[in-house]
Amino acid sequence: MLCFCHNLIKRNDIVPIMPQPGDLIEIFRGTYQHWALYVGEGYIVHLCPPTEAAGAGAYSLVSVLCDTAVVTKESLEEIVGKDRFLVNNLLDGKHKPRSVYDILRDARSLLGLEMPYCILRGNCEHFVTELRYGKGESRQVYYALDVGVRAVAIGMKALNAASNISCVKSKQKRILL
Structure with a gap:
């Protein structure tokens, strides 16, 4: 069970949504957002440039200069750190989400792989939307x-x-x- 609900952002004073497997997680880093896929039991899978770490803040902007990143599974609490996050399945109205089984299977199959990283065409948001919807945006x-x-x-x-x-x-x- 997640024990860091204080970091969960509320939208319009609605009770925050606790993540479910297959949900997209938007982590607010100040000047940009980092994205991850919730896989259950407090863990996420994300495309992790070498500079992306909990509390990286402005230093994480150096990830713009990276050309590769590794797919990792880590604790959501660890990656969020003192930042805030939100369940944000942002394209559900535009694209039909794939089955949770398929999303998690594909996420697991990519663990440990080094992948091309491009801020414009292959960033962490592209990565998780590709897993959830079959189309990276x-x-x-x-x-x-x-x-x-x-x-x-x-x-x-x-x-x-x-x-x-x-x-x-x-x-x-x-x-x-």
Whole structure:
């Protein structure tokens, strides 16, 4: 039985959901989220870059530079540390979850394997959504790319506006001379 319910996040003051085998676990690390698959009895399976550890915090951002990670089974309590976590089967409305038997079988078969790790195409969220739904997706990547595209668009608009202001001032100077 899990003894660290205080780390479980509540959504809208609803009683938090205790993880069940096959559930996706979202662990909040401050600047990003780490993802794992709950396999029962307090354990998770996750894609673990060398820098991902409980309480790694900002240092765990170094995982962006890693190109491989190992599939490990560890205590959820140990990996969560002082951070918070939440059961988040985020794509259940979009994709039908595979059977718990298939999810756990495939997770066990990958234990100990070193796998390619890419923050954009093969991160811990891709890994667990592949196990649960048969399709790897990362909302973090979608959101980060969306924010990046918006920032570039805003920057381009600002440059365009600055250029237009400069052109108007230049024309005004010529008229005055």
